[in-house]
Amino acid sequence: MELTKNISLFRHTRALENEIDEFLDKLSQSSLHFKIAVKVYLHDGSTTDFELKLQDVNKMESEADHLRRAIETKLYAQTLIPESRGDVLGLIENLDHLLNLFEGALWAFFIEKPEIPDEYHANYETLTDIAVESVEALVLASRAFFRNIEAVGDHNHKVMFYEKEADKVSTKLKQAIFNSELDLSRKAQLRNFVEHIDNIPDWAEDVADRLAIYAIKRTL
Amino acid sequence: MELSVLFFLTSGLFLGWALGANDAANVFGTAVGTRMIRFTTAAVICTVFVILGAVISGAGTTETLGKLGAINALPGSFMAAFAAALAVYLMTKAGLPVSTTQAIIGAIIGWNLFTNNATDPTALTKILSTWLICPILAAGFAMVLFKATTMALSRAKLHLIRQDAYTRLGLLLAGAFGAYSLGANNIANVMGVFVSASPFTDFEFAGLLTFSPTEQLFLLGALAIGFGVMTYSKRVMMTVGTGIMPLSPVAAWVVVVSHSLVLFLFASQGLESFLQSNGLPTIPLVPVSSSQAVVGAVLGIALLKGGRGIRWRVVGGIGAGWVVTPLIAGVVCFIGLFFLQNVFDQKVYAGGLGKAPVAIFSAPAGTAVGPDPAPARNKTL
Numbered sequence: 001m002e003l004t005k006n007i008s009l010f011r012h013t014r015a016l017e018n019e020i021d022e023f024l025d026k027l028s029q030s031s032l033h034f035k036i037a038v039k040v041y042l043h044d045g046s047t048t049d050f051e052l053k054l055q056d057v058n059k060m061e062s063e064a065d066h067l068r069r070a071i072e073t074k075l076y077a078q079t080l081i082p083e084s085r086g087d088v089l090g091l092i093e094n095l096d097h098l099l100n101l102f103e104g105a106l107w108a109f110f111i112e113k114p115e116i117p118d119e120y121h122a123n124y125e126t127l128t129d130i131a132v133e134s135v136e137a138l139v140l141a142s143r144a145f146f147r148n149i150e151a152v153g154d155h156n157h158k159v160m161f162y163e164k165e166a167d168k169v170s171t172k173l174k175q176a177i178f179n180s181e182l183d184l185s186r187k188a189q190l191r192n193f194v195e196h197i198d199n200i201p202d203w204a205e206d207v208a209d210r211l212a213i214y215a216i217k218r219t220l
Numbered sequence: 221m222e223l224s225v226l227f228f229l230t231s232g233l234f235l236g237w238a239l240g241a242n243d244a245a246n247v248f249g250t251a252v253g254t255r256m257i258r259f260t261t262a263a264v265i266c267t268v269f270v271i272l273g274a275v276i277s278g279a280g281t282t283e284t285l286g287k288l289g290a291i292n293a294l295p296g297s298f299m300a301a302f303a304a305a306l307a308v309y310l311m312t313k314a315g316l317p318v319s320t321t322q323a324i325i326g327a328i329i330g331w332n333l334f335t336n337n338a339t340d341p342t343a344l345t346k347i348l349s350t351w352l353i354c355p356i357l358a359a360g361f362a363m364v365l366f367k368a369t370t371m372a373l374s375r376a377k378l379h380l381i382r383q384d385a386y387t388r389l390g391l392l393l394a395g396a397f398g399a400y401s402l403g404a405n406n407i408a409n410v411m412g413v414f415v416s417a418s419p420f421t422d423f424e425f426a427g428l429l430t431f432s433p434t435e436q437l438f439l440l441g442a443l444a445i446g447f448g449v450m451t452y453s454k455r456v457m458m459t460v461g462t463g464i465m466p467l468s469p470v471a472a473w474v475v476v477v478s479h480s481l482v483l484f485l486f487a488s489q490g491l492e493s494f495l496q497s498n499g500l501p502t503i504p505l506v507p508v509s510s511s512q513a514v515v516g517a518v519l520g521i522a523l524l525k526g527g528r529g530i531r532w533r534v535v536g537g538i539g540a541g542w543v544v545t546p547l548i549a550g551v552v553c554f555i556g557l558f559f560l561q562n563v564f565d566q567k568v569y570a571g572g573l574g575k576a577p578v579a580i581f582s583a584p585a586g587t588a589v590g591p592d593p594a595p596a597r598n599k600t601l
Contacts, residue, residue: 010385012381013381013385014382017379017381020379020381038556079255080381080384080385081381081384082254082255082256082469083254083468083469084380118267145380146379146380146381147377147379148377148380150374218380218468
């Protein structure tokens, strides 16, 4: 009875492993699409290329949502990993929020079409690069949580590092914006876009903090 | 079979039920407590393998128990088993982890004292020393196994989900092995005292298999254990896993395997003859306490992790239980035998008929409360 359930469990196990890996792939790919999309916007504005990238991120977000629901349902329906189930669900949902942040930032660019002066482009690009690096490090830490628990810390510290670097760049950028001669309304709009991007490493750091605790719990 | 015979056997069944209710938790408690295995599955596997272990390999430990004190009249067996069961029941009610082995040993010594029958020092020392060795051995097994398992897991880099699936299967197999070992090792506690006074005769099944009276007794006892597992072990199972310290599913697996290995070592006649034939020192076939084995294994893992998180108060309570259980069983048995003999006019000791052990102490003249034990004294096995 339980033995046959276990044998069929091994079949389902591989499927579930693949779904988790695929979910992390989607997150990683979304971050890369996001990076390209911001660069395209800064260089060419809201062009067709930018819209295509936005569509890519939208598609990734909705596919990741499907995967998240499938993973959650399987974890509960098959009563898998009872000890770590809550942690895994928390991790997947928090990672999913990063996809929402990518999508939300790109939609804001698409809807508001902010005019970003050339002198700020380099800092916006740097901020985006750092944000994406932080997510990449978080994806590696999350993969390690599932396969190689001891390596979680090796990647987590990089997420913390990128978050601090992002703070420095965003502060510098905001100061430059508010020291300029632009209208207050434009200053506020440009600041919002700094925050749209800066929210990403901030959230990645929060997830990394929780991941560190989940990892400690698993090694006990 | 006489109705009175059935009545006397009920106390053994009561003890079997109590053992099932408590000790099944040692085998499957951590797995069910951590929700890795469903209770129903655990109960069914536990019952089946306890029966197999008892009927196939239960004889070895029974022999040692028989040497301690061969209770050779059914009313005497009834009271010994009843006293042990009552002690187990009372301790369980008091929330203390309990050892059926210690209870029955206490009861047998109570019977020995009442009937002024001698307690075999060799058998007693053998049993008492295993009570010390058993948790230490379980702790040693757990330490080695835990270290090896964590090293292997860290090298294998299994996906969390796959590791979970393997752990479930491991818990299921270890649980089956544990239940088999429990049946083999602990059936002596339940039915051992009835062996000398067994009311059964050989039973032939379809001309192929012959069940000896002892095997029939063991089957009956094992069924009682199974009934205890099914009806009362769930609550104990749910609490046992986190009693001393919280365990991860992998640590739970290590605990079950270590416990089962210890019980198996102390019950395996096959291993004994293998060691004997190779000129190696043998392991005594003694009913050991599965609770002690589990406590030893959990403490072993806890110590390996630097001793953090151990609830020493719980450990102290367990230690106290190990002393109190045989005392209660012994006293209850002694008093019960007095009433059985003097109020209900039952013969609690068939002088000379059983396998009486070597005398190690002679009661002062006039202290014997029971019938004259003289024929049994100084009789060698």
